[in-house]
Amino acid sequence: MKKILVLGSLNMDFVIRMKDKPEIGETILGRDVELVPGGKGANQAYATGKLGGDVTMLGAVGDDGYGEKLIQNLQDVGVDTTGVQRLGICSTGQAFVSVYDSGDNSIVVIPGANGRISKEMIEQNKRYIDECDYILMQMEIPLDIVKYVKELGVKGRKKIILDPAPAVPELEDDFWKGISLLKPNETELAVLTGQKVHGKEEVVKAAKSLVEKGVETVVVTLGGDGCILVNRDRVQCFPANPVKCKDTTAAGDSFIGALVVALSEGKDYENAIGFAQEVSSIVVTKRGAQTSIPTRVEVEERRK
Numbered sequence: 001m002k003k004i005l006v007l008g009s010l011n012m013d014f015v016i017r018m019k020d021k022p023e024i025g026e027t028i029l030g031r032d033v034e035l036v037p038g039g040k041g042a043n044q045a046y047a048t049g050k051l052g053g054d055v056t057m058l059g060a061v062g063d064d065g066y067g068e069k070l071i072q073n074l075q076d077v078g079v080d081t082t083g084v085q086r087l088g089i090c091s092t093g094q095a096f097v098s099v100y101d102s103g104d105n106s107i108v109v110i111p112g113a114n115g116r117i118s119k120e121m122i123e124q125n126k127r128y129i130d131e132c133d134y135i136l137m138q139m140e141i142p143l144d145i146v147k148y149v150k151e152l153g154v155k156g157r158k159k160i161i162l163d164p165a166p167a168v169p170e171l172e173d174d175f176w177k178g179i180s181l182l183k184p185n186e187t188e189l190a191v192l193t194g195q196k197v198h199g200k201e202e203v204v205k206a207a208k209s210l211v212e213k214g215v216e217t218v219v220v221t222l223g224g225d226g227c228i229l230v231n232r233d234r235v236q237c238f239p240a241n242p243v244k245c246k247d248t249t250a251a252g253d254s255f256i257g258a259l260v261v262a263l264s265e266g267k268d269y270e271n272a273i274g275f276a277q278e279v280s281s282i283v284v285t286k287r288g289a290q291t292s293i294p295t296r297v298e299v300e301e302r303r304k
Contacts, residue, residue: 008041
């Protein structure tokens with residue numbers, strides 16, 4: 001099995017459940033609040049570890065109770081956390097997740113230690129980049145760090161996997177060169193390309209524009225409509241597994257984590273996406289972020 005490095009955010013999520021999203025100026029009563037380990041980087045590392053991947057997490061937390069909990073949670077599923085730095089100058093990142101009865105959610109993130117990741121920190125932990133085969137990143141950490149590690153990975157001939165959330169508009173064309181796999185959703189794809197993405201044809205057109213700029217493969221997730229794979233060789237649609245959705249908080253993170261695990265095991269894209277869809281279809285039937293991610297055994301039993 002090949003080695004996976006996840007570079008990204010670690011947050012403590014404050015999950016607030018309510019019936020509907022409040023209007024501007026409106027005060028509503030929520031149902032309850034729960035503290036759940038999260039952050040896109042940590043979610044993806046957790047999913048990768050829980051699903052059997054050989055994974056190391058690289059990131060930063062504050063020197064506080066939240067940070068200690070996040071590190072322990074990753075260690076519990078076999079993630080190597082020696083690359084997670086504890087910073088005494090700031091707090092652990094936090095996210096305030098509003099989950100509505102429809103199953104949809106909205107999120108406000110306070111970066112905290114995630115925003116303090118520096119090139120010096122990367123250099124101190126460069127051995128993890130040298131030792132890995134896949135580098136999985138998101139965009140909840142400073143953009144210059146994402147760019148820097150991408151270039152280090154390209155020079156080292158690593159597979160660069162990017163979940164472009166939150167999406168950044170008008171990135172320079174050189175940014176896309178060397179990315180092996182990009183996994184935006186429809187909204188992120190529109191931001192990244194500046195194009196409309198209503199319907200399959202527009203999604204494919206926008207994805208192809210990124211392939212032309214250097215991305216090897218784009219997998220666009222479409223929620224309940226599945227996903228579309230686009231590269232120079234083909235366009236392929238993968239319908240979603242029909243399930244009753246309760247909470248989509250970690251659906252995208254579990255999908256990309258599962259996808260990278262499957263690819264690291266030598267699966268082709270068709271089988272890897274099938275595995276990732278099975279994982280995310282389980283996740284959306286449960287509450288919470290990392291707490292909703294299944295074990296490998298649970299996934300395999302569902303696939304029988």
